[in-house]
Amino acid sequence: xxxxxxxxxxxxxxxxxxxxxxxxxxxxxxxxHKRIALLYxxxxxxxxxxxxxxxxxxxxxxxxxxxxxxxxxxxxxxxTQHGIIMIFFFLIPSIPATLGNFLVPMMIGxxxxxxxxxNLLSWYIYMLGGVITIYALxxxxxxxxxxxxxxxxxxxxxxxxxxxxxxxxxxxxxxxLTGLNFIVTIHTMRAPGMxxxxxxxxIWSHYATSLIMILGTPVVAITILLLAFERVAxxxxxxxxxxxxxxxFQHLFWFYSHPAVYIMVLPSMGVVSELIANFSRKNIFxxxxxxxxxxxxxxxxFLVWGHHLFVTSQSVYAGMIFSFLSFAVAIPSxxxxxxxxxxxxxxxxxxxxxxxYALGFIGLFTIGxxxxxxxxxLATDVHLSDTYFVVAHFHYIMVGGALMGYLGxxxxxxxxxxxxxxxxxxxxxxxxxxxxxxxxxxxxQFVAGYLGMPRRxxxxxxxxxxxxxxxxxxxxxxxxxxxxxAIYLVWSMRYGKHAEANPWHLPGLEWRxxxxxxxxxxxxxxxxxxxxxEFAPPEEMEVVGxxxxxxxxx
Amino acid sequence: xxxxxxxxxxSASTVSSKVDAIYFYLSGVTLFxxxxxxxxxxxxxxxxxxxxxxxxxxxxxxxHKLETLWTIIPFVIAMTIFGWxxxxxxxxxxxxxxxxxxxxxxxxxxxxxxxxxGQREINxxxxxxxxxxxxxxxTEDVIHDFFVPAFRMKADVVPGKYTTxxxxxxxxxxxxxxxxxxxxxxxxxxxxxVIVMEPxxxxxxxxxxxxxxxxxxxxxxxxxxxxxxxxxxANGEGGRGPTLAGLYGKQTRLAGGETVVxxxxxxxxxxxxxxxxxxxxxxxxxxxxxxxxxEDQVMQLLAFIKSLQVTNPQQSAPAASxxxxxxxxxxxxxxxxx
Numbered sequence: 001x002x003x004x005x006x007x008x009x010x011x012x013x014x015x016x017x018x019x020x021x022x023x024x025x026x027x028x029x030x031x032x033h034k035r036i037a038l039l040y041x042x043x044x045x046x047x048x049x050x051x052x053x054x055x056x057x058x059x060x061x062x063x064x065x066x067x068x069x070x071x072x073x074x075x076x077x078x079x080t081q082h083g084i085i086m087i088f089f090f091l092i093p094s095i096p097a098t099l100g101n102f103l104v105p106m107m108i109g110x111x112x113x114x115x116x117x118x119n120l121l122s123w124y125i126y127m128l129g130g131v132i133t134i135y136a137l138x139x140x141x142x143x144x145x146x147x148x149x150x151x152x153x154x155x156x157x158x159x160x161x162x163x164x165x166x167x168x169x170x171x172x173x174x175x176x177l178t179g180l181n182f183i184v185t186i187h188t189m190r191a192p193g194m195x196x197x198x199x200x201x202x203i204w205s206h207y208a209t210s211l212i213m214i215l216g217t218p219v220v221a222i223t224i225l226l227l228a229f230e231r232v233a234x235x236x237x238x239x240x241x242x243x244x245x246x247x248x249f250q251h252l253f254w255f256y257s258h259p260a261v262y263i264m265v266l267p268s269m270g271v272v273s274e275l276i277a278n279f280s281r282k283n284i285f286x287x288x289x290x291x292x293x294x295x296x297x298x299x300x301x302f303l304v305w306g307h308h309l310f311v312t313s314q315s316v317y318a319g320m321i322f323s324f325l326s327f328a329v330a331i332p333s334x335x336x337x338x339x340x341x342x343x344x345x346x347x348x349x350x351x352x353x354x355x356x357y358a359l360g361f362i363g364l365f366t367i368g369x370x371x372x373x374x375x376x377x378l379a380t381d382v383h384l385s386d387t388y389f390v391v392a393h394f395h396y397i398m399v400g401g402a403l404m405g406y407l408g409x410x411x412x413x414x415x416x417x418x419x420x421x422x423x424x425x426x427x428x429x430x431x432x433x434x435x436x437x438x439x440x441x442x443x444x445q446f447v448a449g450y451l452g453m454p455r456r457x458x459x460x461x462x463x464x465x466x467x468x469x470x471x472x473x474x475x476x477x478x479x480x481x482x483x484x485x486a487i488y489l490v491w492s493m494r495y496g497k498h499a500e501a502n503p504w505h506l507p508g509l510e511w512r513x514x515x516x517x518x519x520x521x522x523x524x525x526x527x528x529x530x531x532x533x534e535f536a537p538p539e540e541m542e543v544v545g546x547x548x549x550x551x552x553x554x
Numbered sequence: 555x556x557x558x559x560x561x562x563x564x565s566a567s568t569v570s571s572k573v574d575a576i577y578f579y580l581s582g583v584t585l586f587x588x589x590x591x592x593x594x595x596x597x598x599x600x601x602x603x604x605x606x607x608x609x610x611x612x613x614x615x616x617x618h619k620l621e622t623l624w625t626i627i628p629f630v631i632a633m634t635i636f637g638w639x640x641x642x643x644x645x646x647x648x649x650x651x652x653x654x655x656x657x658x659x660x661x662x663x664x665x666x667x668x669x670x671x672g673q674r675e676i677n678x679x680x681x682x683x684x685x686x687x688x689x690x691x692x693t694e695d696v697i698h699d700f701f702v703p704a705f706r707m708k709a710d711v712v713p714g715k716y717t718t719x720x721x722x723x724x725x726x727x728x729x730x731x732x733x734x735x736x737x738x739x740x741x742x743x744x745x746x747x748v749i750v751m752e753p754x755x756x757x758x759x760x761x762x763x764x765x766x767x768x769x770x771x772x773x774x775x776x777x778x779x780x781x782x783x784x785x786x787x788a789n790g791e792g793g794r795g796p797t798l799a800g801l802y803g804k805q806t807r808l809a810g811g812e813t814v815v816x817x818x819x820x821x822x823x824x825x826x827x828x829x830x831x832x833x834x835x836x837x838x839x840x841x842x843x844x845x846x847x848x849e850d851q852v853m854q855l856l857a858f859i860k861s862l863q864v865t866n867p868q869q870s871a872p873a874a875s876x877x878x879x880x881x882x883x884x885x886x887x888x889x890x891x892x
Contacts, residue, residue: 076739219576240715330628341595347602349603367584373586379569380580382575454733457742458742534613
């Protein structure tokens with residue numbers, strides 16, 4: 001690629017979506033999906049760093065066995081708010097609302113999403129939810145754990161449960177609107193020739209994610225509403241003293257919150273499919289299996305919530321069924337991992353930063369997925385439930401999986417989004433630091449968990465200290481690693497090298513328009529007559545006409 | 555303390571080695587697949603690195619054979635774990651018949667424990683080695699969870715009902731007891747110890763901690779002072795209310811024609827919410843005792859009801875002499891459902 005990089009592209013003189021209009025109003029009232037994606041990018045980054053600060057406080061407190069840095073009430077609020085901010089205000093919107101918002105129309109050859117105003121509305125709703133939640137945190141915070149288990153949350157907690165719940169309730173509607181917009185857009189706005197099986201896998205995974213968003217989010221909205229009624233009016237849904245059932249809350253909560261894990265990781269899988277294919281110049285091995293495995297995850301994901309309740313006195317037979325289904329939902333994920341790996345066979349792999357994140361994702365997601373089996377398995381879950389093993393497992397999925405995919409995708413599309421290149425050397429360095437820091441943080445927690453260290457403990461018996469010291473050391477490296485991209489990406493917006501239309505020389509539609517794209521994305525509506533991931537030599541890639549080759553079947 | 559960092563907690567119950575075996579199997583499978591995928595990735599990444607900016611590899615569409623293979627193999631492995639683990643789970647959550655019963659009440663942020671011989675403990679549980687112990691648990695406030703890592707056992711303690719947990723310790727020693735379900739401010743302080751003793755030592759311990767009243771005796775006193783006797787009879791022989799003697803563990807016909815097993819949870823519900831499941835042939839005349847009896851007292855009433863025997867009501871009232879509890883660790887005989 002060196003030879004090509006020698007050509008310094010001229011600075012874009014053309015009008016693009018960023019310089020088309022100026023002024024705050026042009027941003028706050030925009031209907032352009034790309035600008036809305038940037039609004040989201042700024043907002044979720046803000047929330048990510050708040051959530052990160054909470055993580056830092058947790059790790060510092062746990063450096064020593066005694067609860068000495070924070071009071072227990074403060075610590076309980078800190079881990080609760082870390083979870084709420086990271087899950088509802090960073091991870092769930094992360095890839096769909098930024099990369100998805102920017103790229104779903106571009107990758108299918110559309111001018112915008114189907115409902116541009118609804119798209120803007122979703123950002124305002126997100127911000128309103130965010131403001132309410134920030135208010136709740138500043139007013140005194142919330143200490144129920146992000147899971148809001150009753151009757152602690154309804155009767156015993158003296159914190160801002162209803163205000164925080166309201167923030168999450170409101171925020172949920174932005175998710176629903178985004179999902180709705182994607183589904184309609186993908187169904188109705190594909191460019192001529194863009195058939196379902198020519199869609200990039202990023203689109204398939206967003207389609208599956210959107211299904212979960214519109215089917216699952218209303219359930220958590222209802223659950224939070226019931227929780228608020230119970231807390232304010234004591235209506236007796238969850239309170240056993242009034243004839244309610246506290247475990248009912250857990251069923252309702254996990255009916256959304258388990259699929260929500262797939263809202264977080266499916267888009268990331270879509271990004272990784274793009275990265276693996278494009279940085280190895282190879283079509284995805286078993287395209288249809290990867291596409292349909294996303295849908296399978298979306299559907300089966302709704303049937304496994306009961307595996308969070310194996311120790312709650314749920315019937316042992318119900319436990320058995322949920323265990324079986326949880327093992328079943330692991331299979332589509334395994335299929336993806338095998339297909340990504342097989343894609344690399346006899347390919348041409350470059351070591352650019354996004355590819356490093358994608359390779360990291362496969363390794364970490366494999367560990368995250370496999371350790372999920374320990375928790376789907378009934379007998380081991382009895383021991384591991386509510387220990388640090390669970391904490392380590394879901395961080396491997398959410399950070400090792402979702403966050404790695406997000407960072408990989410952000411680097412990959414950064415030239416398209418910003419019109420500038422990020423510094424490659426720094427990018428690789430940061431990816432390495434994050435990978436090492438992440439593993440050092442969470443690997444020791446698997447061991448601490450099996451040894452029996454319960455989660456959400458402010459102080460702990462001294463024999464667990466060695467694992468916590470390792471974790472805190474890792475978290476410091478991870479935190480430092482996260483700062484590097486934050487700095488160089490901002491830096492590159494002003495000082496980065498100008499990006500060409502297609503800096504990676506790839507066939508995808510989003511690369512067949514200038515960087516950054518014009519407001520209407522494409523000068524002419526593109527006509528698609530190539531398959532997904534159909535690569536041609538770089539000099540051919542500029543031309544819309546491409547090489548057609550017989551697909552070789554292994 | 556060991557000089558080497560342990561990877562597995564102490565194993566001190568009959569199920570713990572079974573759970574460990576599944577854990578090791580799972581760890582092996584995880585390690586194998588993680589290393590396999592990583593090794594293949596590293597090999598491909600090195601072997602197929604881009605050598606020229608212009609190289610375009612030949613596309614490969616896919617292979618149904620391979621897809622089938624890597625769908626079926628993981629599924630089969632998953633099913634072996636599932637089946638094995640489910641079997642052990644049934645063992646973990648089905649308390650045996652002849653277990654020694656201990657009552658546990660969780661409360662922000664302490665564990666209150668009472669043996670059926672009357673001894674009370676807080677944040678400590680003394681048990682004999684080699685004896686099946688069944689905990690009957692509830693809570694006065696939020697959900698807690700009784701977790702003993704060395705036994706590989708935990709169960710949630712849920713307000714409004716009884717949950718059970720059982721174990722048989724195989725090794726004497728002192729083991730951690732943790733509350734594993736987040737329960738508020740001092741959650742991490744809701745910890746204690748399970749002390750497993752030789753049976754003889756345990757009997758000595760029981761004697762040294764004699765209590766004036768066993769739960770069954772205390773329950774009998776409550777049964778009188780709360781006026782239960784006027785409808786259920788002094789020895790639970792029944793009257794305007796259903797017969798209680800011999801009721802525990804039996805199938806009971808309800809007014810609607812359904813049947814329930816008169817277990818702890820049903821009896822508890824019938825005390826606190828009598829109209830919920832009326833016994834066939836009886837009117838809704840019993841008042842609720844919600845708010846009038848504490849969780850401890852409900853457990854005492856239960857202990858009394860369980861101690862009532864159907865055949866010989868005169869002698870079934872629990873032996874009041876505390877010294878008689880010395881000989882045996884299981885103080886309240888109850889009718890065997892068989």
